[in-house]
Amino acid sequence: MQEYQLALKDKRIAWGKALDIEALIGKYRGDSFRQDVNAALDWNLPAGVYRAKEVVIELDKMLEAMLVQLGEPVNGDPTVLLDSLQANLAISGRVSSLPLGPLALEDKAGVEITAQAVRIGEQLVSWAREINAGKKAFAKYGPEALGKLEFRSHCYGHPLIPEAVAQVWGPFGGPRIMQIYNEYLHQFVLLRDALLPFANWEEVPFEVKEYTEFKGLRFLEPAREVFLTQLLGKKLTHKSIVQYAQSVVSSGLSKAGYGFQYRLGTVLPAGLGEPARTAAHYLLKWHPVHTIAADDEFAAVSFDYEYDDYYAAPRIETGKGTPVSKDAFPVTGEHYDEPSIARLLPNADTDRTTLRFSLEMEEGEFSVDLGQLFRGHRFLYRPQRSGDAGAALAKRNSLSWHLAADILSHSGLVTNTDGIHFIPTGGNELVLWALLGKQYPENVVLLDKGDEEELEAAYVSGKGFGAQFLVL
Template structure:
């Protein structure tokens, strides 16, 4: 069976069965413009599988209808309406729908999602401008049809920039235009917010079912409200981000682990397949793969991926051992002589009520595997050397320093820790080995180095909690 392949430079992670997602996109049998109950033409997303840009293309039909109905004075120019959309999707300003900028979120999850909201909002507006410039909607339907679109937008309303207010409520506008424009803005806000958890948000496919009592993406409003309450209240956790992502893609799952599988793929923390030094800590990434493969005659089962130990504090622990002693004034480390693994595999284990995944690789003719969930947890808890830190009074004296081979650490059972000392582990620059170690080491006072030079080591010694044993990964 062909395996899904995730590549980082010359390293690969293999698992599951690839999904041909392209064959499912854009197969909606119905039109988003159709006749409503009052004989006016209505707009609603047809049931189907969409990506973000597909939704923007459907939303352009509302924008083009507004331009037609505003008439000649607008001169077919969407600039004002799109400028107001851009202001609405910005993270600051009077009309911002998600004012994360003024909140100055300083928690790691908040920082990542603030940057994510900016990126997504800017790209959505860019697509909206590009798609409308082609005038495909006008060519497809003609001004007569677009001039008949009318519906009620059930929303309190989004604020507009002054130029948009003058245009929408001016002599050629009115309540009919405002209703369409309000729905247009609201659908973009729902789309932007739905994509916040995903690092590769442009690629994520999600299923839309057509409802008669609300339009388009409004089915997302309940899960969005819970998520934004946690985000704005600065109480966001990795689990709550996963829970929200499950709702966005209509997985049907109620409980949340660290990732999940749904009909259209698998969603895991974004660090997998990225450098541990630069990967986001809280964002997720969609992969077109059945991690838990179904028979050809069965639909893909929605599955939540669980940690081997829900509470890592209660997991079995084992001491790292003595290793090779290092002199206190020695700042060069012996090179790692272990074989360089180039392939790792994700191995699922499904029980009656839970599914776990193991990250497995081969070193020195030995198979080494760790719980994938613990690997991600270890990455979130990872420390980096403090830069420009004040070392006065912060350095806790540790009695010993030693070097360990990565293969020796990974071959041990349970989670590796120690009672004292500084423990160096060289990875040889191998990301697969680094990730495996993050799943094996007890996630406390683990520091990731870049060069291991004297300056970085001195910064590393005062990083972390400042007490207890310390593991330095190089």
């Protein structure tokens, strides 16, 4: 069995059985063009495994058919139709299908999803322009066949830029062209929105089945409606993002944890394998690995938190640590060259599956719940000046530092009633991530360099009361 490994700077995270997905991509049972009972051509995605670009390739066939049917005045030039697609996938403007720009969402989840919408929309349009330039559908089917494409697009209608309105409804356009173009736009919107949860959205494989009641990606509409209602209502949670992602990849799972496995890989929070200081907090990432050994018929597994409610989890106090004075900060502590590798260890029983993030250090072997690790990352604070550092220090009666190994050796979640507790990691990202999974996620502040200016900002970051943990 080939083990899957993920690089994190000079460190590695290893687990599960690596999968070869490439052999499944683009192997479709049928063609996206097929004749209907009236001898016209219809369009639908054939059943198979897709990534985003493969869907765009199939959508281009509709665009090429429109260009043929619009005839000589357009002469195969897709510029106007693609410009309207670009405006539709933008996050602002009159014809935007997802106007997140004017909303200016400020919550972490909203900010990350907004940036995703921009990135994905821009790349999809770039692919659409690139693929259409090749005119492969024209070469494969010919103008006579493309001229027969006709179907009813059951949709409320997407607005167009004025130039596209003039072209689609002009002398050579009309309802037939409008129906095709409406479906073309709608399928792009569904594709963009389906990929919003995934940081590495270009790589995510998902299965499409042919339904008699759904065309292309329309089977995603019910889940998309719920997801966008939460996003636009500013009630988007990590769990709701996972729930939506499970629907997008047709996992078959109904309950949601913090991540999951499906037939084509494993989906976990995007922070895994990234530096904690810059990693996304709410996005997910697909990995080509089966974390839990399973055959294709039963590969879907939801990953649960060890503690469903972290507030009720057992807690243990750190102890006083090594006392230091304010002038002695920052302290460097230990330098952790090891560990160089962490492993994800599954624990599956009859009704739930948890994963452990395990490290081997000179002081022994330590492990934390992977779900709690991601939870700790979502809840951490960064130094941000918001008050009087001197007053914040006066509220806490002690300053101390702790070895990371000492913190990791405790059972339960580590906390304290008072004081400022400094925990150096020696620049080891694996140790840093493990600490985020071991500490009770309250008043944990992640530092960059621990200089005087940053420390003063850190003292007034977080909740402003109770024990504070500064991790460097």
